[in-house]
Amino acid sequence: MITKLPRRLFLSGAVATFLAGCANKFSSYTGPDVTRLRLYKSQRLLVLDGAQGVLRSYPVGLGFAPEGHKQFEGDGRTPEGTYTIDRRNPESLFHLSIGISYPNAADRAFAAAQGQSPGGDIFIHGGPRRGIDPTNKQDWTAGCIAVSDRQIEEIYAMVRDGTPIDIYA
DSSP states (O other): OTTHHHHHHHHHHHHHHHHHTTTOOOOOSSSSSEEEEEEEETTEEEEETTTTTOOOEEBBBBBOOOOOOOOOOOOOOOOOOEEEEEEEETOOOOOOOOOOSOOHHHHHHOOOOOOTTOOOOEEEOOOOOOOOTTTTSSSBBBBEEEEHHHHHHHOOOOOOOOTTEEEEE
């Protein structure tokens, strides 16, 4: 019995260490700089470009009403146009997230002219709702771009604030 106790403690410690390592959501990246992101909404494809070409690409899920440019808060659309990555949220409800600079001045002016809010808080994030796979064509966000948790860990490590993102229909 005495010899089994240290073995059990060792195995319990090893399992705890392994699980703690699995829970780390902050990947590191030492490859080429990401110079631009491109999102093709109709193809549900996010592309990360470097100086020499495509570094990575990811299937995505979009807003629940993905066709057309986001115009108003609550419309379920994902914006179209050129924006920048402007913030990151390591405490996101959706695992990790990086923010997109929507709305820009034109988006705010259009919504104001219609007497509405343009909305905001558009992110690339992980953590899909239970039972929803962001790699299929089922769109479920309020206008954000959804990837898997593993994929947002890579994207979060690779993409810096200030990186441009072009979002196409």
